[in-house]
Amino acid sequence: MTDPLLDSLNPRQHQAVTAGDGQILVLAGPGSGKTRVLTRRLAYLIERKNIPAYDIIAVTFTNKAAREMENRVVNMVQRSLEGIWLGTFHAMCARLLRREANYLPYKSNFVIFDADDQEALVKRAIRDLKIDEKTHRPAGVHAAISAAKNDLLLPADMPIRTYRDEVVARVYTRYQELLQTNNAVDFDDLLLLAARLLQEHPGVAEKYARRFQHVLVDEFQDTNLAQYELLKQLSSYHRNIFVVGDEDQSIYRWRGADYRNMQRFEKDFPQCEKILLEQNYRSTQNVLDAARQVIDRNRNRTPKHLFTEKGAGSKLIQFTAVDEVAEASFVVDTIQQYLASRRAVASDFAVMYRTNAQSRIIEEAFIHARIPYRLIGAQRFYGRREVKDMIAFLRLVENPADEVSLLRVIAVPPRGIGEKTISGLQAAAFRAGISAGEVLLDLGRKGPDSAYWAEIGRSAALLADFGSLLDQWQSLRDQISLISLFDRIIADVGYEPYINDMSEEGNDRWENVQELRRLAYDFQEKGLTEFLQNLALVSDQDTIPANGIEEPQDRSQGAVTLLTLHAAKGLEFNQVFIIGLDEGLLPHSRSRDDPEEMAEERRLFYVGMTRAKNQLYLLRAERRSSFGSWDYSEPSRFLQDISDDLMLVQGKRSVSRRDSRLDDMRWVTTGVSSTPRTVYKTTAALPESKYKPGMRVRSASFGEGLILESKIDSDGEETVDVHFESVGFKRLLASLANLEILS
């Protein structure tokens, strides 16, 4: 008899799924069936061990992973999953905190501030304390506060060794005060507050620890101290904790993740059972061997010997392009060749890069070649102004104390409320000891009878108008549906004509608002609070369709996926291009001086490599344009770790110089012809430029300098980039500059 739960598992997977009670540590290499083990384990506990779903907590890092697990388990078990705690760390913590809000200085309907809100609030804290914003950048201070929170440190616990530490501690203190008055928490607080709540209230900790007979954790290598502590607390009674992870895929150090939690786990639970999953079901042996050559240089890890039954497969291909445009066109040309020969469809491909900024050139190339692509991440939807505006209106209805949202929309669209009026409102709120939102509501309800009317003076009527709108929305909130509320807000403030000026961009903006409205549809039942929490906790990862399920669409061929290496974790593609294998980019220059950071760059590359099922392309460019001039770079050190027998090195494309007339031609790849040819550029037909890089020149106005670059545009006009000793970089028209050639 075959058992659908245990069917087709390899011996190691089987061992993990059916492991007994206690602490289980599964070291799962890439492509080794990690998700499968986790979902089967969950199903096994419920179905075979008769553990009520209610007594289980399973945590992941992304909503997508949680959803995927849920969907799979639902299909495997007869029983209902009702009552299970299955979700992301952040969502599970939010649930815990809302339930136990009476132990906290927050109301249970607190809002969750996203990255932008957090930075705005840090900025405000810095200004409140009259600290210089230039020397203490809000982003940097926020990063320091976030790091402290991930290490479970409150402002009072901050070690102070330098003046900077002292500044950070003060801002942190003020920042927390502001969050509290806004009835808001940030991402890190969700973890920190939950962990500390359990630490400080043994009664509460025991309640949850007794309930959760089994704790399951995905991506354990990415946990930070707060998460680790939380898991320990939750599993402290039954002591059944099942974690799955891979040190080699830990890529969130900068977010406080510590892969050594894997080792800490072994120390904290010496009797734990450790299971190694090494059989890979994704990649060819060549890809695995190359990946291993890269990752084996890291220390402090459990060596793994990934193997596959797929066979060697084809060699990796390395290509050196002359610049980032040539790099992009190699990607596009190669994909077109596959598509033309019908050996692949667009969705088989992924292009991965270290920094989001690299996506633009690639995007342009895809647009020109008319290959459909989808871009993951880069805040493209939730970061949009119009989307944030609408969310801010909704958050204000939910929680008028949310001053960040209030300030965001109080003058949107412009309604005569400016800086002065706002500071008057804030001053009145401060004196009354209540939030600005409450003052606004009072003005709206009572008009001239409000105690604040006279205090604020001239502009009180304008504030009262907006306050009255807010008041109406609040009372409508429980009477009408979420969608109706949404529409009502748009109508009341005249948002549509404000953002949609009928231009193409205006239409896009309005489309985004409509998209948000569609998202609200799914929360008609669950309500505003849930909708807002969901908006705060969705990640870009969550927009990637689940494995195997293609978007219901149009282009039956799907689209090429463009994404950062970070976003690639957990995914797989037939053909993978990793671009930008240059020193300074991958590994990134910011990791240069820190061995731990460098090791993480290596892991990041490893994660990217192991996404490839069949073919892996590694690309680099000898130079890249960075605002104005060219950056030249060496090949990434990681390339040198891959042995010659695994990799084919291809010649570079011959473009000797960037020329604006070629920019138009560059993309003229022949999409219709059956053999799309690479367009090779030559310099033969070009008019000679008078000035050449490296020449020394003298200018009447700037003195002596060195030619960095020279190009001729379509009118035959020559533009030169010169570095002058006196004034540095200048871009000049050769015909006007009258440069004298010295050498």
Added chain:
DNA sequence: TCGCCAAGACTTTTT
């Protein structure tokens, strides 16, 4: 108060 323009900063990864 608001919109326009110029100068300046800016590129690491994101729940």
Added chain:
DNA sequence: GTCTTGGCGA
């Protein structure tokens, strides 16, 4: 080259 910020005029 692009996005944000701040200053200035209407």
